[in-house]
Amino acid sequence: MTDPFVEFLSRRHRTVLPLKMRMITFFLVGLTVHVVFFFSIFDIYFTSPLVHGMTPQHTPLTPPASRLVLFVGDGLRADSLFTLLQNGSSRAPYLRSVIEEKGTWGVSHTHVPTESRPGHVALIAGFYEDVSAVAKGWKENPVEFDSVFNESRHTWCWGSPDILPMFAKGASGDHVYTHTYPAEEEDFASTDASRLDSWVFTQVKSFFQSAKSNSSLRASLLEDKNVLFLHLLGIDTNGHAHRPMSQEYMDNIALVDTGVAELVSVVEDFFGHDGRTAYVFTSDHGMTNWGSHGAGHPSETLTPLVAWGAGVQKAHRVTEPQPYDDGYLQDWKLEHLRRVDVNQGVLPLLYLNNTDQFKAESLYTNAIQILEQFKMKMIQKKETTLSFLFTPYQLLTEAKQAEFTHKARILIQLEKYEDAISLCQSLISHALEGLVYYHTYDRFFLGCSVVLGFAGWTSYVVLIILKTHASLNRHPSLLKQIPSHTLERLCVCAAVVITVFLLIQRSPVTYYIYCLLPVPVWYSVLKDTCAGLLTLFTSACYLWSSRRRAPLHLSDRQQFVMQMLHVTVCAFVPYLTHSSLQQKQGLPLLNQIISWTTLASSMVVPLLSSTRIFHRLLSIFLSLTATYLLLSTGSEALFPPVLSWLMFVWINIEQEAMLAQGVSGRQELSTIDFSANIDITKIRQLKLDDIRRSYFFVFFIITAFFGTGNIASINSFDPASVYCFLTVFNPFIMGGLMMWKVIIPFIIVMCSFETIQVATQLSSRSLFLIVLVISDLMALHFFFLVQDYGSWLDIGTSISHYVIVMSMTIFLMLLSVVTHIFTSKRLLLWRKPKMHFP
Structure with missing residues (x-):
């Protein structure tokens, strides 16, 4: 008996066009299905967690500083700054003197991914980088976000064109001024990448010099709520080009230290040593020994933090052991000075030199800010979910929210500030967990839809293989399809129910694709299920008999x-x-x-x-x-x-x-x-x-x-x-x-x-x-x-x-x-x- 596949091929002069059409159709359908499956992970896993529309919160007490000078040494490791030279001296003598005499220091534990953009977002905007930025450009913001710069009266920035524009673009009004060097200057083959930092320091000095003769600029600088941001990229560039253990990297740290010392002197002279300037020196991320960053190695996540000036605790000497067992204190010869580690985006109370009332009020304001975000997220999810299907976050229901805030307010009024601080920290923890809960609320539902589509498509392909290669033409009686009217009606009803359900919940357009795609796929599968099941055994036999030992x-x-x-x-x-x-x-x-x-x-x-x-x-x-x-x-x-x-x-x-x-x-x-x-x-x-x-x-x-x-x-x-x-x-x-x-x-x-x-x-x-x-x-x-x-x-x-x-x-x-x-x-x-x- 002639093989049916050969018979089919022998009649190709009559069936070439239909065969090509079926192959093209299968190709396009398969491509469409898999493109949908591919992009589904970005809707399910990588959407922005940020919410908008909250009421701004402010601490009612007077702030201790009128202005902030923020230095960020891009790519600077904590050990590179704190470790002493072999002769006992420091490669950053000015910052070392600040640590020992007039400031508070510690290690900033940066959050992965340890990259420049998310690191600066955490420092300046107060939240960890939006994961949706994975699929976005580097300079453009995937979403709008608030930041310290946006809430300032004026912010002046100097540094890299890769970092500064994203904070200027998202700012309301025109009060964020950026000064950047050309992108071509960021050359890994540069003879001296530290010139990027020299450029920043030179520009800032010229800025203050011009402000002495520019009355309008001087008046703006003398106002409160001002920020000066210096982004120092030379350390990172030298680290990539020459590795962090190189002389170029170490010399760049010394240059930055000298530049910071000179600039602090310029700022203090300009403002008449009024004691109203706060200084912060830190880094966005560290760097591995081989000159890369992005992952979670300690050399990438441990960065230096030094703060001094208005509102900042001065050096605090200790005699008892400190709660750090990583060995760094002894290596850095700083075990006699209190070390205060922080996580990016978390209010560091131990750095504040103020009353307990100010600390409690500040943390209470921070807690209310996060709680407002939680409320907005909960309202958005509640409005787009049927009431009988909505399950609120149990640890922070509306009653518990009111209880938390009322109790915290009472404790502050009773001057029980430590208890109020502890309660606010608990409220912040619950609110952050609740934000994650509502952000991932639809994840299980969407995941089930995608899995159902996957299973249907795979079953459909298996049926095609069986029909093509399992000699189904030898058993034509098996190919008679069951009456499809009932199946068609069921599929149409399922599609209508799904569509109405999504309309009521005001779901995004992509939800319709993920939920409706399995319907036609499973319709195609179920049409031939009987024939597929009956011939399944006839086919692990047909393939086995086709093997030749020879x-x-x-x-x-x-x-x-x-x-x-x-x-x-x-x-x-x-x-x-x-x-x-x-x-x-x-x-x-x-x-x-x-x-x-x-x-x-x-x-x-x-x-x-x-x-x-x-x-x-x-x-x-x-x-x-x-x-x-x-x-x-x-x-x-x-x-x-x-x-x-x-x-x-x-x-x-x-x-x-x-x-x-x-x-x-x-x-x-x-x-x-x-x-x-x-x-x-x-x-x-x-x-x-x-x-x-x-x-x-x-x-x-x-x-x-x-x-x-x-x-x-x-x-x-x-x-x-x-x-x-x-x-x-x-x-x-x-x-x-x-x-x-x-x-x-x-x-x-x-x-x-x-x-x-x-x-x-x-x-x-x-x-x-x-x-x-x-x-x-x-x-x-x-x-x-x-x-x-x-x-x-x-x-x-x-x-x-x-x-x-x-x-x-x-x-x-x-x-x-x-x-x-x-x-x-x-x-x-x-x-x-x-x-x-x-």
């Missing part, structure tokens, strides 16, 4: 020689580049030209080679390896050559497996041509061996992705990786280059998989369906592991796990088209002239 051309040689020479050159370019940078001679122009030329030609050069499998693969691997070398800083440069060798081994193993099974038509790799049209009558059906091939493809894709780094690692990547291309800080170009570095191993595996399909005479659509099922099952697993807390490395890793398996159908479907062109097409730069004979 040199370069001269025209290409010059190109391959040139490519290998090119790879050799690219191996030396990073070494020469880094040597030049270490000698502070900048990025050599020739190296930069070679790098960009290699990048631009990496996708073109292979198209000039023969389309024979071995020839084309070798050309592709050499071209991509050359680019990867330029983006490498160490041993990861060996990854593409080893991966390419492994791909050749895999291809040969599959060839040998076909030979062992006695498959007819097996060809040597050197004789198979990518561009040759495969005889469609020789395309075979799926076998159990094809499940192995699909599984190994998924395995190698994951290996390629996590071999030397992934999307998450780009967050804390070493800037040295892109020094062959540019050294001036540009997050988008640098991020794009790192993304290409991540994609290169993908292309190597995809080209090898294309070879497997051609060499084993298997339909790419058939293998794709198996990969689809495997990736969707993995995606469903990783969907539950996505997290929206922790460092950006942790968040990015959880996202990347989900992204990579979703990319099996989104990114890889698109990349497979590119790979097919990359392997089968050839560019002819010249053609031989045709001979004409009379």
